Amino acid sequence: MNLDSKIPEGPIADKWDNHRFSSKLVNPANKRKYKIIVVGSGLAGGSAAATLGELGYNVDCFCYQDSPRRAHSIAAQGGINAAKNYQNDGDSVHRLFYDTVKGGDFRSREANVYRLAQVSTNIIDQCVAQGVPFAREYGGLLANRSFGGAQVSRTFYARGQTGQQLLLGAYSALSRQISSGQVKMHTREEMLDIVVVDGHAKGIISRNLTTGETNAWTADAVLLCTGGYGNVYYLSTNAIGCNVTATFRAYRRGAGFANPCFTQIHPTCIPVAGDHQSKLTLMSESLRNDGRVWVPKKAEDASKHPNDIPESDRDYYLERKYPSFGNLAPRDISSRSAKEACDEGRGVGPGGRGVYLDFSDSITRLGESAIRERYGNLFQMYERITGENAYQRPMRIYPAIHYTMGGLWVDYNLMTTIPGCFALGEANFSDHGANRLGASALMQGLSDGYFVIPYTIGDYLAKAGAGAISPDSAEVKEVMESVRERVDQLISSKGKRSSRSYHKELGQIMWEYAGMARNEKGLNKAIGQIQDLRDDFNKNLLVPGSGDNLNAELERAGRVRDFLDFGELLCRDALERNESCGGHFREEHQTEDGEALRDDENFAHAAVWEYDSDDKIPSRHQEKLTYDNVKLAVRSYK
Amino acid sequence: MKLFLKVWRQSDRNDEGRFETHTLDEVSEDSSFLEMMDQLNEQLLEEGTEPVVFDHDCREGICGMCSLTINGHPHGTENSTTTCQLHMRKFEDGDTITIEPFRARAFPVVKDLVVDRSAFDSITQAGGFITVRTGSAPDGNALPVPKNDSDRAMDAAACIGCGACVASCKNASAMLFTSAKAGHLNMLPQGQAEKDKRVLAMVSAMDEAGFGNCRNFGECSAACPKDISLDYIAKLNRDHIKAKIKSVFA
Structure with missing residues (x-):
């Protein structure tokens, strides 16, 4: 695979100018031919x-x-x-x-x-x-x-x-x-x-x-x-x-x-309320300027009403772990800390997958009207979705893919x-x-x-040069035929399970093993489970109706089918990238304090996957990334 | 909770259409209205019936794609709320809920609860823009805009193009939609050069698309999930008269 990045010559500030000058132009009168x-x-x-x-x-x-x-x-x-x-x-x-x-x-x-x-x-x-x-x-x-x-x-x-x-x-x-x-x-x-x-x-x-x-x-x-x-x-x-x-x-x-x-993964989303959930709603990160994030110190307090948990039994974990950035720690770090707290059984709300974002200190300090003025629309949105009044009890938040x-x-x-x-x-x-x-x-x-x-x-x-081929040419017809076959195959799937149920199950696998924290064992497990799920999809999918009109189930089935292949590719990439960096956190690669540990020696590259066939594992290529203008450094938010 | 749903089914534009009644058990009061519809569709699949088609996408009240008439009200009876933001705790156990498409001559039904709102796009295409060639814009701060004007333009620009205004209007008028877009651009200094042309073109595109006349009942603004004010209709009427007169004497 040819991965020539075609980065223009010259100092970084001149590259775009140089490139624009050396690029060929299409004459105004010729543009209409394209x-x-x-x-x-x-x-x-x-x-x-x-x-x-x-x-x-x-x-x-x-x-x-x-x-x-x-x-x-x-x-x-x-x-x-x-x-x-x-x-x-x-x-x-x-x-x-x-x-x-x-x-x-x-x-x-x-x-x-x-x-x-x-x-x-x-x-x-x-x-x-x-x-x-x-x-x-x-x-x-x-x-x-x-x-x-x-x-x-x-x-x-x-x-x-x-x-x-x-x-x-x-x-x-x-x-x-x-x-x-x-x-x-x-x-x-x-x-x-x-x-x-x-x-x-x-x-x-x-x-x-x-x-x-x-x-x-x-x-x-x-x-x-x-x-x-x-x-x-x-x-x-x-x-x-x-x-x-x-x-x-x-x-x-x-x-x-x-x-x-x-x-x-964005740290401030409204947590999942139940099985019916179809999407997650983001709330602006600005909330973390005035809200304090906490969970109960003891797991047995997690089911209590938050206002009944005394100050001494609360763990303001971001303030504790990152004293200088506190509640404003970056997205990836805040998200991972929330997951850790919930994994320890200290999460709150349905399913124990949530942490509190508490405005009571800010309300005492600034008054409710000041908070209302800053975040009124967000509090309203929160109430609409959860039915809870965040002026009176802390919000519940949890990270979500964004x-x-x-x-x-x-x-x-x-x-x-x-x-x-x-x-x-x-x-x-x-x-x-x-x-x-x-x-x-x-x-x-x-x-x-x-x-x-x-x-x-x-x-x-x-x-x-200009020259669109005819839509009737053989090459086009061949691809068209393969698309028709694919659609026909989906529409003739009269099994038992809806595409939504497969999508949901795929999502659970991805979130569990390729979500906020990843490790080799989990990723391998995920790949196996996705392959099994895909086999099941190919046998037991149910698509109702026909393909000659508006059919939302058919549309979804096609998209989920591609997600089933793509999810595996994502896991494979996560498995091969044997380092932690940015949103990709491999548990095997962290500092003693649990921070992400990059491996610039071996992974300062973009991993590029090339498809071969359905029976073969795709091949992984590299585009080496060089840093001439910004010095490689470790991100620290302590 | 248990619900009785009267849902509009229509196979295509030419079909007469009819209500179908379904009973849905164990609906979570924390689910959104569209998640309740998802649940209905999963149940229909199990029963071997074709699911109900409805428009939806962002499910957070901003894309403007969802469009149900719930118990006679576009987006339901909650103020400042789109269908996707409506939650089932606003209903009671045992309720019967009637679910219909947005009804208007200019919004023909495509299937079930899905309607064709491309007439809105044609109004925007007629003049809902400021002509500015990419790359030719002056510096962003070259032209100060009074904060008040900018804020009022933003109030109008908040329109999500859902069509609830049309669906709620007895005459299926699109004046609130059209006036919001025209108002947004006409209130800004950048929009002055094309103001008259814009207003004339957008209003005539609106008429051509088959929308009815505005009678100032104000149902549109009450149904609008983004609370677009009737003031913009008044402004559009003023701008339109001015542009008309100018065109006569031009």
């Missing part, structure tokens, strides 16, 4: 489709929802980072670059991260011009706040709905292109495979979710902007429809999949190992290493879509 397929309409896909359409390319954009405005980028709450230094507090492109590389625990590619920091400032300008209503100060200028992992205030936000407002900005730009005819939008149309001809991506096969028709689309390039794979855990903060199918199908057709074991740093391997041009197939946003692996900092996901999605791909795709297209 067709581009964009799969996904979130921040990455929406912004890419809009921008490429505006440049004059013919774009077909696909989403499985009923409108491009529904993509799950919309649910991001906190904000978007940019090295604007509007606060005059010492921020710079280099500092944002440094923070992101360090926050990623030295497993991201320096050149990509530097470019991300460089274009971050353009994103804010672009969004303001589109009318995104960012928070402002009384003087009318843009407001900022600070976020985890940074010592400067560089986060721009729109109340608690930053993702929504940025997505609506991209959606408005996309709508403008749709009305001009430059972008054709295909809603409720799910990509099920990619067409590769002579080694180049030339199209996709999709299923119209309303009519059940299988359709072929051809183009000069295919952009996968299909988000992350957090739903392999069944319960996550992802939307119900989020899935790995697009990227996984590309992987099966030759695209390398990088670092699938890098998953991010984001996935792994994804399709891409070079500096965002191209996968299949020429002509690009991956943008959460779907690729490039910028966050082993751990993503808060407010950086939105930045990356828009950076890739608005400011990177419009340049890098031109270089590929100019060299490849």
Whole structure:
């Protein structure tokens, strides 16, 4: 597998400039001869489709929802980072670059991260011009706040709905292109495979979710902007429809999949209430500024009403273990500590999987109205879901899968190992290493879509030349036939178990053995259990109805089928990465105090998986990561 | 808890449709309304019946995809709540719950409880944007925006495009939706250049899509899960009259 990262020559600050100059351009009059397929309409896909359409390319954009405005980028709450230094507090492109590389625990590619920091400032300008209503100060200028992992205030936000407002900005730009005819939008149309001809991506096969028709689309390039794979855990903060199918199908057709074991767990989610649970809801991390995290010291107190447990019987474990960061310890560390407390039987709430986040001290100190003003909407959301009043009794929180740093391997041009197939946003692996900092996901999605791909795709297209193949060609028909077979096989599954029940069971295996803490024995066990589950799925799956109309069970069955394969790949990657770093914690590799222990000598690389066949274990390749501008160091939060 | 569900079933746009009654036992009061629907569907699967199709995605009240009319009210009777945020503890053991799609001429039923809301997209495509070429924007702080204007624009921009406003309106008018988007952009200095054109285009796209006229009853705002204010409708009416007059004398 060719893993040439194509990092441009020159000092890091000049690489992007040099690259833009040395890249080939497509003449404005020639752009209309090219067709581009964009799969996904979130921040990455929406912004890419809009921008490429505006440049004059013919774009077909696909989403499985009923409108491009529904993509799950919309649910991001906190904000978007940019090295604007509007606060005059010492921020710079280099500092944002440094923070992101360090926050990623030295497993991201320096050149990509530097470019991300460089274009971050353009994103804010672009969004303001589109009318995104960012928070402002009384003087009318843009407001900022600070976020985890940074010592400067560089986060721009729109109340608690930053993702929504940025997505609506991209959606408005996309709508403008749709009305001009430059972008054709295909809603409720799910990509099920990619067409590769002579080694180049030339199209996709999709299923119209309303009519059940299988359709072929051809183009000069295919952009996968299909988000992350957090739903392999069944319960996550992802939307119900989020899935790995697009990227996984590309992987099966030759695209390398990088670092699938890098998953991010968010410490402040509302815990699971029972068996009925279908998703988890995130609550802003800002709550940890005024809430104190604790569990009872004794396991037998766990079932008591929290207000009946005296101060002396409470264990404020984050304050005890990390005195200098206390309740504001980073995401991975807070999450793991919560799991430890619950594993010791000291967890609270249903199933003993929860810890308290207590605001009583802050309420005594600042008054209830001050807390209401800061977090009123979050307390309301908590009450809506749990029926409990957090002003009167502590909240219960527990970590949940939130984001996935792994994804399709891409070079500096965002191209996968299949020429002509690009991956943008959460779907690729490039910028966050082993751990993503808060407010950086939105930045990356828009950076890739608005400011990177419009340049890098031109270089590929100019060299490849225009010439989409016919949807009737033999190569396309062959892939189409294999998709039809797959769908037919699912629809003729008339066993006993619903795809949901398989998904749930897969999620339990993943969470137990490949969740917050992993070890060799557990991962091996998980691989065996997933294989058994997959065999059972192939025999006993029940899909009702037919394939010629809206059939949500059929849609889910296809997605779960791919998750069953992908879950195994994730475990394999976690098994081979014999070190702890960022969100990947291997119990065998920790310091005496239980902190993550990186192994830079052997694992300062991206692990890239190459598919061979269903009977063979995929092969693992490496892209060596070098750090010339940020010195490798140990993260410490004591 | 035990529930009796009257659920709308319709195989496609042309089917007449009918209610089906199901009894559901052991519903947890901690489950959300959509998790109760999941439970119903698992039960239907076991019974060998085809499950009920409904739209949903984020399940945290922001994507705007969920769309049920519950006991006659879009998203149910709770204020400021989408269907996915509604929890079963708001119902009583033994309740009969009627579940229908969002009903409006411009939102044809696709199947069961799923409707086609693409008419909203066409309104946005007509003018719900500010024309700004990627890369040509001035510095974000080049144009100060009074905090108050920005906050009011944000109030309008909070619309999730779910269509509850249309479903609750006797005339199935889309004025609240249209006015929220137009209001968001028209209140900002960045949106002034295209203001008149935007208003005329969006209103005519709204009319063409088959939505009814606004009679100012205010049912839309009461049903809106994001509490979009009727003031935006008043503003859209004003902006529309101004744009119309200008176009006559232009």
